[in-house]
Amino acid sequence: MQKTRIGIIFGGKSAEHEVSVQSAENVVAALDKSRYEPVLVFVDKGGNWFLRNGEDAPLTIASCDLSSVFDVAFPLIHGPFGEDGTLQGFLKMANVPFVGAGVLGSAVGMDKDVMKRLLVEAGMEVGKYLTIRESDKLDYGEVVNKLGEVVFIKPANLGSSVGISRVTNEAEYSAALSLAFSFDRKVVVEANIDGREIECAVLGNNRPMASVPGEIITKKDFYSYEAKYIDEDGARLEIPAKLEVDKMKEVQTLAVKVFKTLECEGMGRVDMFLAADGRLLVNEINTIPGFTKISMYPKLWEVSGISYSDLINRLIKLAIERFDRENNKINNNL
Numbered sequence: 001m002q003k004t005r006i007g008i009i010f011g012g013k014s015a016e017h018e019v020s021v022q023s024a025e026n027v028v029a030a031l032d033k034s035r036y037e038p039v040l041v042f043v044d045k046g047g048n049w050f051l052r053n054g055e056d057a058p059l060t061i062a063s064c065d066l067s068s069v070f071d072v073a074f075p076l077i078h079g080p081f082g083e084d085g086t087l088q089g090f091l092k093m094a095n096v097p098f099v100g101a102g103v104l105g106s107a108v109g110m111d112k113d114v115m116k117r118l119l120v121e122a123g124m125e126v127g128k129y130l131t132i133r134e135s136d137k138l139d140y141g142e143v144v145n146k147l148g149e150v151v152f153i154k155p156a157n158l159g160s161s162v163g164i165s166r167v168t169n170e171a172e173y174s175a176a177l178s179l180a181f182s183f184d185r186k187v188v189v190e191a192n193i194d195g196r197e198i199e200c201a202v203l204g205n206n207r208p209m210a211s212v213p214g215e216i217i218t219k220k221d222f223y224s225y226e227a228k229y230i231d232e233d234g235a236r237l238e239i240p241a242k243l244e245v246d247k248m249k250e251v252q253t254l255a256v257k258v259f260k261t262l263e264c265e266g267m268g269r270v271d272m273f274l275a276a277d278g279r280l281l282v283n284e285i286n287t288i289p290g291f292t293k294i295s296m297y298p299k300l301w302e303v304s305g306i307s308y309s310d311l312i313n314r315l316i317k318l319a320i321e322r323f324d325r326e327n328n329k330i331n332n333n334l
């Protein structure tokens, strides 16, 4: 039997470059080599593509027929240019099946403002927030009136807590706005939510399923870049999260609803807050969640009964299934 070549696309122009490299190493190690042949496609921090076959050979995108390089792509690049629909659009144009959300799901999942609007429209609850653009003026007094004194300021399209600040006074507010606007032309200002951080993994295309929920327990003010990647004691994962059975089911139902509402496919990790009064407020979806062996997404599935390598198999199958379905529709209409 001819092996399916899996193009693992990793690295990238992103703050999560190193995590992506680790995810790729773990995926390659766990890939069932009797069925699949890994093809490593490395994107450096400058955005240059290389085919890694012992020696790095530059991949010239314009002249490269990606489908001759691999059969299925497994994008593992987090954040902009990896998780936001751009890479997905490129793979779609190249006519190769790929793991994870398509163009639309990736794009809306990346934009914290558009994402919240779609969730609210579908009847889900998100924390109070305001969206501002560079030309808008929004002074701290107005923010305090609408959202309270403590707020989170975030670039609309980023990840890994990069550019995010927790603000408690006017001086911090202006510094936080400048920082966020240095990353994006659109910024969200969110009311501080006092609650537990619960995450749930979703897997599937037409009939997505939810894993057991997990919890992030942080030592500091919030789950910052440092707590995520630098400070080993910055946070710990509790899987499954200690929740009543009913609440656990509510988390799972909500996670699937978020996934479907945001037009996701393949995989997604839905992050939410369990507020002190028991309400679940959706924070965000990650369409390419951290994928190292010890990352939340694979861990949640492991505890739910799907091993790391089985998870990879399923994701590849889902990618091919979606590709075939889309191609059938297109061919039927020719």
Ligand SMILES: Nc1ncnc2c1ncn2[C@@H]1O[C@H](COP(=O)(O)OP(=O)(O)O)[C@@H](O)[C@H]1O
Pocket: 127, 152, 154, 158, 159, 160, 161, 162, 164, 190, 191, 192, 193, 194, 197, 221, 222, 223, 224, 271, 283, 284
């Ligand atoms: N409104 C909020 N209230 C309380 N904590 C928040 C709020 N928004 C974000 N946080 C904290 O900041 C972290 C990063 O924010 P998040 O929106 O998840 O950004 P990213 O997409 O970079 O992961 C969260 O995991 C949480 O710890």
Ligand SMILES: [Mg+2]
Pocket: 160, 161, 271, 284
């Ligand atoms: Mg997050």
